[in-house]
Amino acid sequence: MSSxxxxxxxxGGIGHLREPFRTAFRSEIGQGEPVKALIYSPPFSTASFxxxxxxxxVTADRWVIAxxxxxxxxxxxxxxxxxxxxxxxxxxxxxQLKVDFVKEGTPVSVAVYFNTVKEKYYQEAMESLLAGIAxxxxxxxxxxxxxxxxxxxxxxxxxxVALMYSPAGRQLIAGLYWDALYGSxxxxxxxxxxxLRTEKExxxxxxxxxxxxxxLHRDQKLGEIITYVPLAHxxxxxxxxxxxVDTLSLLVHxxxxxxxxxxxxxxxxxxxxxxxxxxxxxxxPLSARAADADGSIR
Numbered sequence: 001m002s003s004x005x006x007x008x009x010x011x012g013g014i015g016h017l018r019e020p021f022r023t024a025f026r027s028e029i030g031q032g033e034p035v036k037a038l039i040y041s042p043p044f045s046t047a048s049f050x051x052x053x054x055x056x057x058v059t060a061d062r063w064v065i066a067x068x069x070x071x072x073x074x075x076x077x078x079x080x081x082x083x084x085x086x087x088x089x090x091x092x093x094x095x096q097l098k099v100d101f102v103k104e105g106t107p108v109s110v111a112v113y114f115n116t117v118k119e120k121y122y123q124e125a126m127e128s129l130l131a132g133i134a135x136x137x138x139x140x141x142x143x144x145x146x147x148x149x150x151x152x153x154x155x156x157x158x159x160x161v162a163l164m165y166s167p168a169g170r171q172l173i174a175g176l177y178w179d180a181l182y183g184s185x186x187x188x189x190x191x192x193x194x195x196l197r198t199e200k201e202x203x204x205x206x207x208x209x210x211x212x213x214x215x216l217h218r219d220q221k222l223g224e225i226i227t228y229v230p231l232a233h234x235x236x237x238x239x240x241x242x243x244x245v246d247t248l249s250l251l252v253h254x255x256x257x258x259x260x261x262x263x264x265x266x267x268x269x270x271x272x273x274x275x276x277x278x279x280x281x282x283x284x285p286l287s288a289r290a291a292d293a294d295g296s297i298r
Contacts, residue, residue, distance in 0.1 A: 006042055006044050006115060007042075007115050007117050007118045008039055008040065008041040008042075008114045008115060008118040008121050008122070009039070009040050009041075009118070009121075010037075010038065010039060010121055011038040011039065011040050011055075012038075013035070013038070014026055014029060014035070014038070014057075017038075017040065017055060018040075020068065020073050021040070021055045021066055021068070024066055024073065024075055025055065025057065025064065025066070028064055028075065028077060029057065029059065029064065033059050033060070034059060034060050035057055035058070035059055036058045036059060036060065036125075036128045037056070037057065037058040037121075037124060037125035037128050038055070038056075038057045038058075039055065039056045039057075039114075039121045039122065039125060040053075040054070040055050041053065041054045041055075041056075041112060041113065041114045041115070043069070044113075044115060046094055050069075051113035051114075052067040052068060052069035052113070053067065053068050053069070054066065054067040054068075054112040054113070054114075055067075056097070056112050056122070056125055058125050058128045058129050058132075060132070061079055061080055061081075061132060062077060062078060062079045062080060063077065063078065063080075063083070063099065063125075063129055064076075064077040065077070065099070065110050065112055067112065076101075076103075076108075076110040078099075078101040078102070078103065079255075080129065080132040080133045081133075081254060081255055082101050082102045082103070082254050082255040083099060083100070083101045083129065083133060083230075083233075083254055084100040084101055084102065084107060084233060084252045084253075084254050084258065084259055085099075085100050085227060085228060085229045085230070085233075085252055085261065086098070086099055086100075086126055086129065086130065086227070086228040087099075087100070087225060087226070087227045087228070088122070088123075088126065088165065088225070088226045088227075088228070089208075089223065089224075089225045089226075090116055090119065090223060090224055090225075090226075091208060091223030091224075092116070092223065093115055093116050093117070094113070094115070094116065095113065095114045095115070095116045095119050095122065096111050096112070096113050096114075097111065097112050097114070097122050097125075097126060098110070098111040099111075099129075100252075100259060101254070102254050102255040102256060102257035102258070105255075105256045105257045106257055107257055107258065107259035123165070126167075126228070127167045127168055130167055130200070130201060130228060130230060131167075133230040133232055133233065134200035134201070134230060134231075134232055147163065147171075147172045150172040150173070150174060150175045150196070151163070151172065151175055151177075151196070153177070154175075154177045154194060155177070155192075157224075158177055158192070158194050158205060161205050161224050161226065162175070162194065162196055162203070162205065165203075165205075165226045166196065166198060166203065167198065167200070167201065167228075170198035170199065170200065170201070171198055171199050172196060172197075172198060173197045173198060173199060174196075174197045174276055174279065175194060175195060175196040175197065176194065176195045176269060176272055176273065176276060177192075177193070177194040178192070178193055178194075178265055178266055178269050179192050180192040180207065181244070181245065181264075181266060189244075189245060189264070190245065190264040190265070191206050191207040191208065192206070192207045193205065193206045193207075193263065193264075193265065194206075195263070195273070195276060197276065197279075197280060199231075200230065200231055200232070201228050201229060201230055201231060202228075202229040202231060202234065202250075202280060203226060203227065203228055203229075204225075204226070204227040204229070204261070204263060205224060205225070205226050206224065206225045206227075207223070207224060207225075208223035208224070208225065227261065229250060229252055229261065230252075231280065231283075231284055233252050233253055233254045234250060234251070234252060234253075234280065234281075234284055235251045235252065235253040235258065236250075236251045236281070237249060237250050237251060237277050237281070238251075239270065239273065239274065239277075241267075241270075242267075244266070244267065245264050245265070245266065245267065246264070246265055246266075246267050246269075246270050246273075247262050247263065247264050247265075248262070248263040248265060248273055248277070249261070249262050249263075250262075250263070
C-alpha cells in the first residue's frame with residue numbers, strides 16, 4: 001500500500017493495512033465478518049487544518065472508523081441500528097464524511113477527512129452503510145422521469161448535487177428548494193437549501209454557510225453539504241414558527257438515544273414543508289410517532 005499520492009485508497013483486506021491500523025482492525029473485526037468497504041486516507045494538510053491518517057470499514061451490519069495523529073490512535077465503531085445520520089461535505093479538493101451515532105445512550109459523532117479526487121470510495125462506503133440501515137421498500141416505479149420532475153425547477157448546481165449524491169438506485173420521490181436568506185449588511189441568515197425524499201432517506205442539501213457577520217457582497221459558494229437521514233430512524237418532527245424564518249426540527253432516533261436536526265426555511269415554504277413531512281411520516285417505519293396537523297410530535 002502506497003501513501004505517497006496523498007489520495008485515499010481502497011484496501012484489499014485488513015492484512016494490507018499498515019500499522020497500527022492492521023493490528024487494531026484485526027482485533028475489532030473477526031475473520032468471519034465480511035468487509036464490504038475498507039478505505040485508507042493518508043494524512044494531508046490544507047490552509048486551515050491538518051487531517052489525520054484514517055481508515056474506514058463497513059461490514060454487513062456495522063461500521064468502524066480509526067485515525068492516528070501525533071502518535072495518538074483512536075477508534076470508534078457502531079452497529080447500523082445505532083447510527084443516526086450521515087453528513088458528507090465537499091469543498092473543492094477537501095471532503096469530510098461525518099457519522100452521528102448513539103454511544104451509551106448519548107448522541108456523538110466521528111468524522112474522516114479525505115482528498116475529493118477519490119471521493120467515490122466514500123460515497124460507496126456511505127451507500128453500503130445506508131443500505132444496511134434502510135428497511136425494505138415498496139415496489140418501485142421507473143426512476144428516470146420521477147427524478148426529472150422532482151428537481152427540474154431547481155438551480156443547476158442543486159440538480160447536479162441531487163443526482164450525483166443520491167444513493168445509487170434510489171427514486172427521487174419529492175423535493176423542495178429555497179434560496180438563501182440575507183439580512184442587513186449581507187449577513188446570511190441561512191444558506192440555499194433543498195430537501196429531497198427518496199424511498200429510504202431524507203436528504204438535506206445545503207451550500208456552505210458564509211463565515212463572519214457582515215459582507216460587502218454575496219460571495220460565490222464553492223462547497224455543498226449533504227445530510228442523509230435514514231427514514232427507518234426518523235421518529236417525528238416539529239415546525240417552530242418565527243417572524244421571518246421557520247425551523248423544521250427532525251427527531252432522529254436509534255438504539256437507546258437520539259438527536260434533533262434543525263433546518264431553517266422561509267415562512268412562505270411552511271405549507272409545502274408540512275406536506276412533505278406528512279407524506280414521509282405516513283410511510284415511515286416509525287409512523288406510530290407521526291405528527292399531528294400542526295406539525296408537533298404526539
